[in-house]
Amino acid sequence: MTDTTAQQPIIGSVLRASTVGFVCGTRSQDIVHPSFGAFVRTRHGQMGEIDVIGLIHAISIDDDPLVRQLVLANNMTPAAARDQRENRMVPVEISVVNIGFIQYDYIYHNLPPRPPLSLDPVQLCDDETIMAFTERLDFLRLVLNTNDVPTEELLAAALLHASNARPEAQRYAFLVHAGRRLAGLLAHDPPRLQHLLRLINPN
Amino acid sequence: MGARDPLYPQSDNLNDWFPQRDTSDVLTVNGLRLGVVVGGSLSKGLDVKLDRETVIEDLAVGRYVVVRGLNKRFFCMITDITLDTTNPAIRSDPPDLTDQFLREIYSGTAAFGTLHVTPMLTIDLEAGEPRPVKTIPSHFMPVEIATTDDVNDVFGREDATHFNVGAPLELEETQINLDLKRLVERSVGVFGKSGTGKSFLTRILLAGIIQNDVAVNLIFDMHNDYGWAARDERGSEAKGLKQLFSSKVAIFTLDEDATRRRNAKYDHVVTIGYDDIEPEDLAMLKTTMDLSDPMIDAAYELQKVWKRDWITHLIDASSDDLDMLKEMIAASPASVQALQRRLRRFERFDFLKPHALDDSVRKIIEFIEQRKSVVLEFGRYGNALEAYILVANYLTRRIHAMYVQAVERALGDENMEPPQLLITIEEAHKFLDPLIARQTIFGTIARELRKYNVTLLVVDQRPSGIDDEVMSQVGTRVTALLDNDRDIAAVLMGISGSAGLREVLARLDTSQQAIIMGHAVPMPVVVKTRTYDTEFYRSLGSAPAGDGGSQRSKPDRESRRIR
Structure with a gap:
């Protein structure tokens, strides 16, 4: 797991964090890799043994005074726009909801005991980690109970990521398995279940 | 990590603090698993939620299932099969099950089958003797189709006093042996x-x-x-x-x-001789031959007058004979005449004779x-x-x-x-x-x-x-x-x-x-x-057909007598 993990691109560094999630900042040109619902991991700065696993639920690009001025400028040159994007003062923020952690190679589907520290590097999970983490689907409930995120869309995107991390022959079975877990978790809310299943339906 | 104090594991590994219970020895499944017990009572029977893989159409009321408890096997009979959903709202807006993906997800999860089974008896894992059921298995114990061994444990093997009368439903390779004694x-x-x-x-x-x-x-x-x-x-x-x-x-x-x-x-x-038939024998024919109580009373009186041949006399009696009876018995002539009409039906039966041949x-x-x-x-x-x-x-x-x-x-x-x-x-x-x-x-x-x-x-x-x-x-x-x-x-x-x-x-x-x-x-x-x-x-080891024709076999005189 570790070998391939090292090769995964670093998408940013932790800006602020709590045990339920964190925000990492990055340059604007670095946001080609992360996508909504992707699995990310961050290595705990001090303890070293705990990797926090999370799902990207929002990518936001905040404005700054220069952008405001450029927007109002009459004739913005492409060079100015490029300069603003590459050298902007405010980082692109990638919001992550924590869904588990890895300690001594054992996967826990629970909130991490401590949040990552600021400036801890954040990288996308490799397929092997995603497969290992999604062998059990206990994180689904954690996501469903998260406030302030579009849970159905986030879960659907995450499950499709997890499905695509697998060999093609296993993808359908994985989605069916996940769908069954969702059917149990959303038994009280059939419309929400139907919507979610529609989002992950491979047919 | 060396020797560990179970109360204070020197570890950051959560598994050391919260070890997982090994349930593999408890939930052993021998036969075809159907589902798990989810509720019920001794008096009303147990509710079993069927596993997704269980094909509900293959089940039938009357079939045996076994609940494997911790220390006992519970033998139960399927008495009802129902369809259930986790949420009644699904009934009003059923999913489109032409889509295979949705069908595979909904079947057995949001929509599932349940069994109602009645516990009949238990077998202690140690004692091995079937006993009447006095308790029920705990929650989530696995329910299986009874195997041949299970059935044999209950009904025993065929022997000198156990006779095979057939097979339980859907278990045709085994047999039910009645205790003939x-x-x-x-x-x-x-x-x-x-x-x-x-x-x-x-x-x-x-x-x-x-x-x-x-x-x-x-x-x-x-x-x-x-x-x-x-x-x-x-x-x-x-x-x-x-x-x-x-x-x-x-x-x-x-x-x-x-x-x-x-x-x-x-x-x-x-x-059978008419002279052997007693009024008590007629009492059972009250409903069938429409005999009234006065007619039965008249029969007793006639027996007193005509003794053993009372039926022959009554059947043959002319109206004059019946007139003469008026003074001898208390029964009304109408009852006697009615009884006579009924008993004349006996003349159709050739096995009834004035006197029995033997x-x-x-x-x-x-x-x-x-x-x-x-x-x-x-x-x-x-x-x-x-x-x-x-x-x-x-x-x-x-x-x-x-x-x-x-x-x-x-x-x-x-x-x-x-x-x-x-x-x-x-x-x-x-x-x-x-x-x-x-x-x-x-x-x-x-x-x-x-x-x-x-x-x-x-x-x-x-x-x-x-x-x-x-x-x-x-x-x-x-x-x-x-x-x-x-x-x-x-x-x-x-x-x-x-x-x-x-x-x-x-x-x-x-x-x-x-x-x-x-x-x-x-x-x-x-x-x-x-x-x-x-x-x-x-x-049965029977002789070929036609062998049974021993003509008028003679009784064996050495046998015990009933006198």
């Missing part, structure tokens, strides 16, 4: 609506009893079904008991011509003493209910009286007691009607249990017509399909867990399926009964 020590009932194979069921039971020599039978064979070859509803011929056990069965007949026409080999022709009762007793079963064929008189009731009652009263004397004389010495006698009667509700059951010999036999070594095998299609008290004494009930609610209630009276069995009983196949419950089986069981065919004959 327990079967005959209390009365037995074979019930089922017309055309459900009561006669075949009875014949299988009788074959087992005769083969294993657990009782001697006296069979009042109304429709000539048991003694010699009979045709079933599909027209194929089935061997009679005499053909299967030529040396252990004798055929007596009331209608020599009919028996001869069927090429049946009989041992004795039964005749003592048929004595003859039957002689065969019983030799442990030979007697089948009494009624020939064409089988359709005359009054003939059937009269003869069955006449013979049984006298045989029973002899048995009572013999048992009382034996003073508890089992070696001196006469052999266990099982009397088979058909249309039993005519004998055991609540109005007459208390006075008749059959009601007495049913009530006194095994005290005098005589029990009944009643064959009937209207069990609701049988007196409740008698019904409660019927130890083993073998029931084919019944669809009348009152009949079902009557058969299930006094059976524990009967609420669930009601569904099972009403849904039996119309042939070759029966539910057996009561004294001879540890728990109620639905069986696909054995086919009465050449394989069955072979298993």
Whole structure:
């Protein structure tokens, strides 16, 4: 797991964090890799043994005074726009909801005991980690109970990521398995279940 | 990590703090797992949520399942199957199940099947003895289809006292073995609506009893079904008991011509003398012959006047004779005349003669003493209910009286007691009607249990017509399909867990399926009964057809006597 993990691109560094999630900042040109619902991991700065696993639920690009001025400028040159994007003062923020952690190679589907520290590097999970983490689907409930995120869309995107991390022959079975877990978790809310299943339906 | 203190594991690994319980030894699954117990009670039965993989259409009420508890196996019968959903809202907006993905997800999760099973008995994992169920398994214990071993643990193997009557539903490689000793020590009932194979069921039971020599039978064979070859509803011929056990069965007949026409080999022709019929014998015919109480009273008075030949006298009496009677008896002339009209019906019965040619009762007793079963064929008189009731009652009263004397004389010495006698009667509700059951010999036999070594095998299609008290004494009930609610209630009276069995009983196949419950089986069981065919004959080790024709076999004088 570790070998391939090292090769995964670093998408940013932790800006602020709590045990339920964190925000990492990055340059604007670095946001080609992360996508909504992707699995990310961050290595705990001090303890070293705990990797926090999370799902990207929002990518936001905040404005700054220069952008405001450029927007109002009459004739913005492409060079100015490029300069603003590459050298902007405010980082692109990638919001992550924590869904588990890895300690001594054992996967826990629970909130991490401590949040990552600021400036801890954040990288996308490799397929092997995603497969290992999604062998059990206990994180689904954690996501469903998260406030302030579009849970159905986030879960659907995450499950499709997890499905695509697998060999093609296993993808359908994985989605069916996940769908069954969702059917149990959303038994009280059939419309929400139907919507979610529609989002992950491979047919 | 070295030696660990379980209270304070020196580790950051959460598994050391919260070790996972190893449940692999508890939830061992041997058979085909159906689901898990999710609720229920001892009195109302258990609810089982079916696993997703379980195909609900493959299940059927009446089938056995086993719940494997921690220390016990619980044997249960499926009594109901239902469809359920986790949320009622799904019913109003069902998902589109033409989509395979959705179908695979919803089936068994949001929409699932449940079973209702009734616990029947338990087997301790250590003791191994089946016991009545007094508790229930805990939540989420696995439920499996009973395996052959499970069934054998309950019903035992076939041996000298256990007779194979068929296989449980969907487990055709195994067999249900009736405990014949327990079967005959209390009365037995074979019930089922017309055309459900009561006669075949009875014949299988009788074959087992005769083969294993657990009782001697006296069979009042109304429709000539048991003694010699009979045709079933599909027209194929089935061997009679005499053909299967030529040396252990004798055929007596009331209608020599009919028996001869069927090429049946009989041992004795039964005749009954008018002079042997007592007013008590008529009392049982009250309903069938529409006899009133004054008519029965008149019969007693006539017997006093004309002694033993009172029936012959009455039948032959002219109106002048009847006039003369007015002064001799208190009964009204109208009652006497009515009785005379009724008794003249007896003239149609050729087996009734002024004086019997020989003592048929004595003859039957002689065969019983030799442990030979007697089948009494009624020939064409089988359709005359009054003939059937009269003869069955006449013979049984006298045989029973002899048995009572013999048992009382034996003073508890089992070696001196006469052999266990099982009397088979058909249309039993005519004998055991609540109005007459208390006075008749059959009601007495049913009530006194095994005290005098005589029990009944009643064959009937209207069990609701049988007196409740008698019904409660019927130890083993073998029931084919019944669809009348009152009949079902009557058969299930006094059976524990009967609420669930009601569904099972009403849904039996119309042939070759029966539910057996009561004294001879540890728990109620639905069986696909054995086919009465050449394989069955072979298993009994019977001689080839035609061998049963020993002409008028002579009683063995060395046997125990009933006097």
